[in-house]
Each structure stands twice: as C-alpha cells, then as structure tokens.
Amino acid sequence: MLDVIDLTAAYGHAQVLHGLSLRLEAGRIHSLLGRNGAGKTTTLRRIMGLLPHQQGRILFAGDEITGWPTPRIARAGIGYVPEGREVFTALTVRENLTLAGRIGSGDWTIDRVMQQFPGLHPRLDAPAAVLSGGEQQMLSVARALMTSPRLLLLDEPSEGLSVQMTAVLRDVLVALRDQGMTILLVEQDVGLATKLADDVTLMSRGRHCWAGTAAEFAQAAGVRRRYLGA
Amino acid sequence: MTAFWTLQVLNALQHAALLFLIAAGLSVSFGLMGFVNLAHGALYMLGAFIGISVAAQTGFWVALIAAPLAVSAIGALLYLCLLGRVARLGPMPQVLVSFGLVFIATELVRIVWGDIPLVLDPSAALAGRVDLAGATYPVYRLFVICIGAAMAAALWLGVNRTNLGAALRASVENPGMARAIGIRTERMFLLVFTLGAGLAGLGGVVAAPITAANPGMAVSALIPALIVTVIGGMGNIAGAALGALIVAGIEVFGAVLFPAASAVLIYAALAVALIWRPEGLLVAKGAR
C-alpha cells in the first residue's frame, strides 16, 4: 500500500530523517514507535507533503506520490490525524467535517462518524475552539475519516482521551482495518499500539531500527528496552 | 419635512451601498484570508479610472462590466506575481507591500490620467430623477442602491451557501492541515483575491459618476472601508453590509443632526464599537 524508500527530511539545517524506509501492507495496522524526537511526526508530515521534498521516494497504491502537493496526496486517499489535533478552531464541528467531506467519496457522512463518536453529537454546531481536549481529538479523527481515505495516518490519536474513549478509538480502528483500510499509527501508549498493531516498526534518531510483526515485537523485550526504555 | 427625511434615508442607503462595495472585498480578504490588503483602495481607484476611459470609448454599460473585469485581472496578476508570495510572510510584510502598491498605483494613475479630477457620465437611462414619497431623487443613486443590495445578496449566498467561507477560514488558520484534507488553498486564495479586486473595481466605476475620480482616492477610500470592516466584523458579508449601513447612517445623519461634530463622529463611533465589542459587532462565525 505504502512504500517509503530512503526518505530524508530537515528543518532548516537540522537533518531529522536520515534515509528512512517503511513498507505497509494493505489492510493492516502498522505501528511506528520511537522515543520523543525520533522523527515519527516528521515522517508522517513528510508523507503528507507538508515538508519540502528532499531525497527518497514515496509510493502509494502503485502511484509515485513523491513531491506531489499536499491536496493531491489527500485526494489520492491518504487521511491524516496530526499530532496536537489541529482542528480548525475558527470553524464549527460541522464545518470541520463537511469541509473534509468535500473530497470524500461519500461513504463517510456526518451521521456515520457521529455513530462512531457519539460524544461529539451535541457539540456539532459549537466552534471547535471550545471543545475539550478529548473532544477535539475525536473531531480530528472524524475529520480524517470524512475524506474517505484508503490509508489513514494517525499521530498520537489517544493523547488526551479518557480510558473509555481510548477503547472506543481502538474499536474504531480495528473495525476500519477489518473493512480494508490501511492504518499507520504513531502512538506513545505502547500498550495500545502493540495491542492493535499487526506490524511494528521502531525508529530512532531518524532511522529505521527494527521491524517485524506484532507477535515478534512482543517477544523482543531487548529491543523494546533498548529503543523505548520500556 | 417627510420629503427631507426620505431624501436623507435614501442618501444613507446610497452611501451604504458604495461603502459596502468597497468594504466587501476588503472584508473578505481581511477576515477570510487574513490578508491586510491596503492596496484595496488602489484597486477601487483603478476601477474608477478604467471605467472612465472605457466609457469614453464605448459608453457606460460596457464600462460597468469591463472595469471590474479589468481590475479583477489586475488583482489576479498581482496575486500571482507578488501578493501570493507575500501572503505567507505575515501581516507586516503585507502592510508594507500593499502600501508600496498604493504609492505605485497612485503615481501610475497620475502619469496616465493626470492630476485633474475626472467624472463618468452615467447612461442617459439613469440620468434623470424620480419622485419618491414627495422627494425628488436622482435615478442613478437609486441604481447604486440596487447594485449594492444585489451584490450583498449574491455574495452572502456565495459565501454562506457554499463551503467557500469555511474553506477560507480553515486555510487561513492552518494552511498545512487544510491542504491535508484536500483543500487547494492556493487556487482558492487566488479566486477570492480576484473576486475582492473585482468588487473594488465595481465600487470604483459605480462611484465615479457621483464622486470625481482623483489620484488621492486610493488612500481616502481606504479608511472608511476599514472602519466598515472592523465595525461590521471581519470576513462576514452580513457584517460588511451592517457595517456599511451603520457607518453611512452615522455619516449622513451626523451631518444632518450634529454637523459640528461630524468630522469626529465616525471615529468616535469606531472607538465606541471597539470598546464595546473589541472584535467587531458580528464576528465571523466560530471565531471566539
């Protein structure tokens, strides 16, 4: 589904990714793990075309999307839940969703996402600025779904979610996977990440350092300690 | 006496219509795109002068269409070559570049059209006067009221009945994320900027039969337009219309009832409005 080959990225003069490679099988949940500052967020931003293109290639569903402008990447079917939510605070919840729905294929409607996140329903016409942290996080996921993606990139989606909502999110992601969506999950909650994931990739200082299935990861205690300190 | 007040109410409406045409484009680029476009007054001025030149060749009606189109084209060109790049740099560079454009446009107008004020004669069909509730009122001024009202309605529908307004606000707040949900921000900004320029051009050509076009108008049109935008609330068509009505009302009835204070009245109103509602009377939906 997604092939990332030798990707580099930098902020000004600070090189952050040094030739990262990733391979995502379709219809699976893939966890990308690493310590703070490892470059996880940078990887996702790079895939979305939100950072200037440097070296490397990105292939998505047979297309080479390297260097495409972001809107085109989004329209090609990649949904993005950014770190820190980034909902449009000046817009209402409904506007956030309909806007994203403009490029969707229509199989995700406001009603359908409301079924997944009923907590948002009473707040539909409130400006996103006044939502609680957790509500904004749900909105951010819901917004990405409205674009009807084939591949969903999630950057720490459980941050700020209550235990109960985290469980809801987990169920949603599993259901999406079962419907055939491919998911790339960056998550600090290693427990959640490994419980959900089919495949796991570890990265450290902008480089890929371990990859395997979830089962293999569960065995690899040494790797976990070394790269995650857990 | 009623004829007198009818006349003044019509004057206020007519003044509001002109203010609305200038302010609407400013409000959209300001409130929805976050672009501090001080060159808006210059586009307004170009609308007037181009309209006058076109009308001299082909008559009023052609000018009424051609001038806004020409100014739109100028706006689009400016955006593509210059302002699009500046838009990303933040408000201070925007102020500076658009101020620079005011200087340049003013001098170009002086070079091309000279320093002597020019007027546009409306079509003969609009030249007469009609009797309304005892008052005799110039047809052209009624025409201005109608154009203002029609544009207000069209814009309101355009911004509120499509997702355009929301998409713009989203793109301004967080361009990266807006692009990540598939909004083609650049194309949309270009469209909106062009539209705003066209509105300014329309305002200019519509105003030209009433107030003489002169190179000073790039600057003098700016302040009332800014006041309308701020009092009405940014990025909000209904707000721009309301602001235009309020400002026009204050100017016209201030001139009638408190002539001695009429120079400061509008600023006093602005100060009061800001103190009462520091973010404009009608704030763009959703913004805190």
Add this chain to the structure above:
Amino acid sequence: DTTVGLMLPASGNYAALGQDIEDGFRMALQEAGRSNIRVIEADTEADPQTGLTLARKLIMQDRADVLVGVVSSAVLGAVRDVVHQAEIPLIVANAGNSDATGKDCSAFITRVSFSNDQLNRPMGEWMAAQGISSVYTLAPDYAAGQQMIAAFSDAFTAGGGEIVGGEFTPFGKTEDFGPYLAKAQASGAQALYVFYGGADAVSFVKQYDSFGLRDTLPLYSVGFLTAPLYLREQGTSAAGVIGALHYLPSLDTPENEAFVDAYQKAHPDTLPSEYVVAGYDAGRLLVGALDSGAEGRAALAAALPQVAYTGPRGPLKIDPVTNNIVQNVYVFETVEGPDGMTHQVLDTVEAVRDPPNGCAME
C-alpha cells in the same frame, strides 16, 4: 545672475495647480528673454513641514535671491517667519490666506494671486445688490473655507441680505454632498453660496446638478468652483453657476487674447487657468523688478511692490500698505458656448483692494 526658488507642489493633491503655476511662470521668463535667471524647483507637496524644510534649503543652501510659489495656505503660514527673518522676497502665486497680507503681513511677502477676502467680499456685495435676500452657505471645514465664507457673509449681510444657514463639511473626507444639498434645499434659502476646489469642485457641481436644484436653488460660488481647470469635466452640469474670479480665459482684452494665444501654442486645446496667470504674473513682477535694476534680496524686496502693468487679467498693481495685489474681480456666469462650457462676464468690480486688516509693516 538671479536665483529663484520655485516652491510648488509637484505631487499630492495640488499637483495640477503647481504645474499650471510653473507653466505660467516660465512663460513670463521666456517672454522677457532673460537667460540669467536660474530656477531651482522644490516639491513642497501640501505639507507645511516639507515646505518649510525646502524653503530653508533654498534660502540657506541655494542662496536664492527670491522665492516664488506656495499653493497651500498652510505652507505659507509655515514659511512666513523664515522668509521674514531671512529678509528674502517671496512672491506668493496662490495661497490666499487673507492674514498673510493682513495681520501677518511682511515687507518681504508680495502676493500676485488673490486674497480670500478679495474674491468673496465683492461677491457678497454683488449678490445683495442683485436683490437676493437669503443664502445658504457650504464650504470645507478648514481655515480657508471659514475665511471665505466669513468674508462673503459679512459683505452680504452688510448689503442687507440674510444668511439663513450654512455648514462646514469635514475637510478632505466629504465626497458625497447629498445630505448637505438636502439640508440646503430644506433651508428655504433663495440661493446657495459655496466654496470648493479640486475634486470636490467637480463632484459638488455634478451632484448639485443630479439633484435637480438648479431651478429652485441657484448656485453661486467663489469662482474656483467652475474654474477652467474643472470646467471640461463638469460639462453642462455647471451651466448657470455664478461666481467671481480675478481672471477668466474668456476675458475680452487684447492683453488676454495675446496671452491665451501664446499659452495655446504650448498647450493646444487648453485654456489657461487663473493659476497659469498667477504664475505668469509672478514672473512678470520679478522681471519688472529686475528691469528696474534691482539685484539681490533687499533690493528686489523693495522693487517688487513698485511694479504695475496691465496684464491678461487687466490692470494690476501692488498695494504698498499690505503688499497684496490690487486687481479687478469679474463676476461671471458659466454658460454653454459654441465649443464647450465657457464663462460670460456679468459684471466687473474694478481695482479691488483689501483693507489693511491690521497689517503694519516694519
């Protein structure tokens, strides 16, 4: 050699007037065939600070022998003290503030244009004499506007008329006169008397006409309203407007005919405005003083007021009491002529001289 500092606005609101004055001034120098006059231009805009800076530059750095120009009264007010203290002659070619040849007069300041009083006073007297009994006034709210209306009102009421109302419109920001025209109409006055210039003059006449007030409320003005500069734009809207000015291109005198011909050689299809004439007469005055043998600041200052001649606008001399010009004032009606709008003289008030108004030189 004589060095002239020409202080005129080349940019900003008054740029068109500046251009006309300069054209006239250069015409006079050319006519005299003098090649030993060096002219240094300075763009004063309409800004007193800039005007003052440049006046000082002309006086101190360029060592000018005489200053010519000054369109805006605010600039004149700003440079007055410097000129007086530096004892350099200044020929005022426009700015009409009556005080400059009244209580603030100076032996070094000679005016060849007009004073606000000089044009408005005859108009007040003339209108009263016509049997007009009530007038509504409008003018921009600044010193010159107030001075003009005051001079008019004094003369008009002294002649038995009554000012039934009036308004000063906010300066520089009134572009729509609709509300004021409605007020004037409702005042029940017999006539409307106004002072407007620049873009305001054009808009005002257009708007006055569009409201159809011509039949009910005839328009009188100090003549700048329908001056040659604006007449082409105003077109037939200006028909019937009556005003008073010190010069009209349509004056039927041999001096004027020659002048208009000469001007039109350089500016085909354009009639000289009163500003061209002011510039021209400033030049004539200077040339006249030089011809009398004067050289240097002090001698020029003394010689300038002595010059008298009959020029395009008729007989012209300088009143030694105030150093203001003494000239004819023409009351005219703006009418449609064979080729466009023109002015038809209704009456000539001869040799109008301002009272000293507190002027005490030295």
Add this chain to the structure above:
Amino acid sequence: MLSVERLGKSFGSVEVIRNVTLTVNAGERLVILGPNGAGKTTLMRLIAGEIAPDTGHIRLDGQDVTALPPDARARAGLGRGFQTASLFESFSIAENLILAIAARMNGARFGRDPLKSHDLRHRARAAARQVGIADPDAPVASIDHGTRRRLDLALAMSGGAKLLLLDEPASGFGPGGAREIHDLIAGLPKHLTLLVIEHDLDLAFAIADRIVILDAGGIAHEGPPSTARPVLRAIYDA
C-alpha cells in the same frame, strides 16, 4: 489551601460545571478523573482565573480570590500547566524558565536584565534538569512535542508555586517518558499541593491521595483511590 464553593459555569445554554464544591488541603495530591468533556479543564480554568464563574466562590489560603485575575492568583502561589503546552515561543527553554522565576520575584521592575543574571540562569537550568530536559539553550521553536510538555510542566512549577494545577501532565510523553513523569510528579516535594487532571489511571492511582471523579459537570465521586475503581467502572461502562 484551596476551596471551591458551589461553583457553577455555563457556556450559552450548556451547563459545564454544576454546583461543584471541593476542598484541597495543603500538601494533598488530588487527582481529577472523568470522561472527555466532563468539565475538568473548565474547572481548572475557573480555579486559575482564566474564566469567571457564574456562581460560587474560590478561596486560596482562606482569601477569596474569585474576582482576582489569573496573574494575581499566580502571584498568590498558583502554578498552572496547560493541556496543550503554552510556551514563550520566541525565547529559549532556559529563558522561558527565567521569565517564570523572575515573574514571581518581587523586586525592582526596572533593574538588571534577568536573562543575564547568573543566579537565575543557574536556577533555570536546574528547573530544566528536574523535568529531564537535556539542552536548555535550545530555542523553543525547534523542540519536539515531548520536550514542549516537559517545559510546560517546568514553567508551572518554577518560581515557588505552592499549588500546582496540572492538566494531563503525562500526555504526549513517550513510553519511557511517561514513567519519568510519574516518578517526577510522585517525587515532588511534599509541601507542594497538587491538583492534577489525568486520563492515565496508572499515574492517577500512583500519585493520588484522593480522587475526584467529575462527570457531566458534577462531582460523581470523591474519596481515597481505593474507593474510586468501582465508580469509574460504572461511569465508563455506562
């Protein structure tokens, strides 16, 4: 230390905080739990003075502070951590901390440059170390998410705050980081009073002396950690 009496707050027609009464004793560690949108952050904003309550009173050390602005409450000893890190973006990490430390020091407002003070710089570095920030001279604009969260916490604690309000302090930390933060908060000096909002139950139970569960704007439960589990289960399963 802190007492909140019959506090109420509505936004438009939505009643977000309903009649909440709560007391926090000096040195106590109180954790607020509750579902998303329960009103936890709103309660904290009321206590910090960022928004004004519709009804009720807030007392700090016995003094009624309901009408005081946030800065006055901060000077009275209240330290605030934000749910999304709130930093001085054009300053470095150390300078952020210096500002926070200097702000609470009474003294000449027109004295020496605090950013150049060795003493303050020293204290700022110590404060950065305390939350595990390695490079205190980095400009804030270039640091990663985890470091931002750490700095936010450090800003809350700096300058001798007596009562810390922390809104989800452990969120955004990496797997190893979360444990660090647990230890860090658990190891804070005992005289500090803590009011913490947290979704991470492990952390909550590790540090809490007392747990308050907020649901739909009201207090659903209050008591020692041992009593909280069944209530939580009831709320979360509903």
Add this chain to the structure above:
Amino acid sequence: MFRLDAMRIVLLVLLLAGMQVFAMLGGFFGQEIVAEIAILAILAISLDLAAGFGGMVSLGHGAIMGVGAYAYALAGQHGLTPWPAALTAIAASGVTGGLIGAVSARMQGIFFIMATLAFGQMIWAFTFSARWLGGDNGMGGIARASLPFSDLSQPMAFANYALCLLLAVFLLAAATLSTPFGRSYQAVHDNAARAAAIGLAPRRIRITGFAISSAIAGVAGILAAQHMQFISPAMMFWTTSGEVLVVLILGGIGTLTGPIVGAAIFVTLKYWAAGWTDHWHLVIGALLIAVILAGGRGITGEAERRLRHAFR
C-alpha cells in the same frame, strides 16, 4: 526578543558616525536632513517599542507625537523655558498614550490598529479645528532648547544635538527592554495566557509599555517642533503614522536599529528622488516591495540574518 549584541552596537555606531559625517560634509541641507532623520528615527524607535516588542501596531503615533509637539509649544507660550517645557510635553504624550493604551490594551491585531487610528484621528480633528491652537494653519515661533556650550540655532549644532538625542533614546529603549519589566513586556507579547499564568499582569504591562513608547514619541515631537520652530496638524494625520510604520518595517521591526536605517533611507530617498522625478513615490513604493521580496525581515533584519550566517 531583544538582544543588544555586538553586531547591533557596531551598526548603531556606524550609523551615527555616518550621519555625523554626512552633516559635516553635506552643508546646510545635509544638516537639516540629518536632523529630520533623527526625528523620524526616534519616532520609529518609539513605534518599534510598541509594535515590534509589544505587538501593539499603532496608527496613532503621529498624533501622540503631535501632542508632545503642541504641548511643548503651548508650554513655551505660557512662559516655560525649553527644558521644563520639554518635560511637560513628554508627560503629556506619555499620559495620552497611557489613556489610549488603557482603553485599547485588551484589543488585538487589526482591532488595536483601528482603535489607535480612531483616537489618533480624533486628536487630529480636534487640533485641526481648534482656533486657539492655530487650526490647520499651525503655530509658529517655537523656541529651540538652549545649551551652555553650543548654539542650537546653528544647523550643525542642532544636527549634533538631534543625533545625541537619538542615541539617548536608543540606549533608553534598549535598556528598558532589558529590565525585568522589558522582559515581561516581551513575554506578554509572545504569549499572554502563559504570562498571566506565571504571574505577569498582561494588561497593565501592555499599557505601561504603550505609555513609555508614547513618551518617546513625545520626544520626537519636541525635537520636530524645535527643528521646524513651527508645527501644524499635518503631523498628526494618520498618514504620518502610516509612513512611520513603513519606515519601521522597511528598516526592520523588532530590531531597534532598524528604525534608524529605515529613517535614513526614507528621508534621503525622498529628497534625492524628488530631485529628479515628480513621481518619487513610485520609487519608494518599488523599493518597499523589493525589500520585502528580499526576505520580509526589513533591511536590518535581512542584513543581520546574512551576517549571522556568514559568521557561523
């Protein structure tokens, strides 16, 4: 955030020395220009304090400067000697700024700009029509300051005096920004919510900052009145403030040296370009745009960035 580093000190010294030399060699008009640059630079520094470091972009600074100038002239008329008159005028400007700030401090961005525009225009309209202040004709006969060792009626002496005042104002501004107050002021600009949470009172700090900036604008007003010995409401009109804003952004906002560079360029260009074209505004406009396209930081900001780069 403000730092008075070596680069800025070097630039300041070079600028002041350059202007001194220009005044010495440039004859009478050169001296006049240097004085004018110094006045504009002081005003731009004052605006930099408000806009660059406090985020309070003001279109009322021309009017606030005018209050200083008129207060100085009035105090002189009422018999005060120049120095006490100057103190009165600085206080008048500071208080005016404090009042405007008190009303406007809670507004942000364009709303703050418009509020300052409104108050500035009210001050202008009042002065414009106040007969006792000379109305639009202005007031003349204003005294220059007197110094025991120098005759300020000499243009060269006055230019030096203006440069000294400029230096003093620069150092004062730099020092203010480096005090605990100054740092708090910049912190409030950066993040008001966080500033309040660490115990800084944003509103009070903003008002104080605006008042200080206004007092400095008053210094510019006094100097302008002394230089021209004539004042008129033209200096209070909003376009004056707009021009200062342009000077500030052109030179580099938030640098404190930028205002001096911007003022020097603006004034020289104005007189130089006006010497060969009536359309000198065109030249200025094109320059403004060029500067922004070169990087958007203003001349000083851009130069500093390049130098920092080169030295690394």
